[in-house]
Each structure stands twice: as structure tokens, then as C-alpha cells.
Amino acid sequence: MATEFERKRRIKRAVYDNEDDRYLKDKATLMRIKATTPLSEEPLNSEDFDFGEEQSSNVQIIKGIQNVENGYYIIIAVHNDKAKRDSFLEKVVSTGQSNVNFFFDVNTSKYFIYYKKFDYVNGAMKALEKKGSQPYNGKMSVVKIEN
Numbered sequence: 001m002a003t004e005f006e007r008k009r010r011i012k013r014a015v016y017d018n019e020d021d022r023y024l025k026d027k028a029t030l031m032r033i034k035a036t037t038p039l040s041e042e043p044l045n046s047e048d049f050d051f052g053e054e055q056s057s058n059v060q061i062i063k064g065i066q067n068v069e070n071g072y073y074i075i076i077a078v079h080n081d082k083a084k085r086d087s088f089l090e091k092v093v094s095t096g097q098s099n100v101n102f103f104f105d106v107n108t109s110k111y112f113i114y115y116k117k118f119d120y121v122n123g124a125m126k127a128l129e130k131k132g133s134q135p136y137n138g139k140m141s142v143v144k145i146e147n
Contacts, residue, residue: 072124
């Protein structure tokens with residue numbers, strides 16, 4: 001009985017350590033992409049972007065996200081593959097958008113890519129309505145983080 005408890009405790013500890021390691025590696029990757037991606041010489045179209053998983057038009061609520069503040073995030077893409085995430089980030093940065101960022105939802109193993117955060121739902125919904133003409137804004141949605 002005690003050995004089973006100890007085994008489970010060690011597994012939980014390993015998962016927790018891996019979560020911290022993943023976060024640090026993800027942030028290092030984002031910094032590298034922002035520092036080394038040149039501006040695109042050709043204008044990009046929305047067809048050039050892989051937006052990943054389709055999001056609902058309703059405000060999605062996600063709880064328990066580490067290293068992210070509570071608020072409303074304008075999500076521009078959702079990927080569960082690091083290579084696709086990185087490719088999307090590189091294309092967004094190449095258009096001149098340097099505020100791009102992402103967070104990882106451990107429950108779904110998905111990366112949510114965003115570039116704007118709002119404290120109130122009104123501001124997020126107005127930004128969603130305006131969208132703008134940027135090619136990476138093609139499939140915007142709003143996610144509320146509650147920790």
C-alpha cells in the first residue's frame with residue numbers, strides 16, 4: 001500500500017516538473033522566433049496561415065492555466081502540435097506583429113495563440129467585431145482564463 005502511494009506521488013511530481021520545463025522551453029522558443037524571424041517581403045494572405053482547430057464563436061472559459069493572468073484573450077489560432085504552433089508564430093511575427101504569445105492548456109494539450117488580453121469582456125468583444133485586415137485575424141475567438 002505504501003509503495004503504491006509513493007509511486008503515485010513520484011509520478012505526480014514528475015508531471016509537475018515536466019510542466020515547468022515545458023513552459024521554460026516554450027518561452028525560449030517564442031523568444032527565439034521573435035528575435036530571428038525576418039519581416040516577410042511578400043504580403044501574406046489568410047490562406048498562408050494554418051489556424052489549427054476551429055474555435056466556437058462563444059466565449060470559452062478555461063480554468064487552471066499556469067503562468068497566465070486572468071482575463072479575456074483574443075485567440076488567433078489553436079494547435080496541439082509544436083511544429084504547427086511555431087510555423088504559425090513565425091508567420092505572424094513576419095507580418096510585423098511582435099506582441100504574439102501563447103499559453104498551454106494541460107487539460108486538452110493545446111496551445112492557444114493570442115496577441116491581445118483584455119480585463120473585461122466588452123473590450124474583447126469589440127476587438128473581435130473589428131477584427132482588422134491582418135491575415136492572421138481570420139479565425140479569431142475569445143477565451144476567458146479563470147485561475
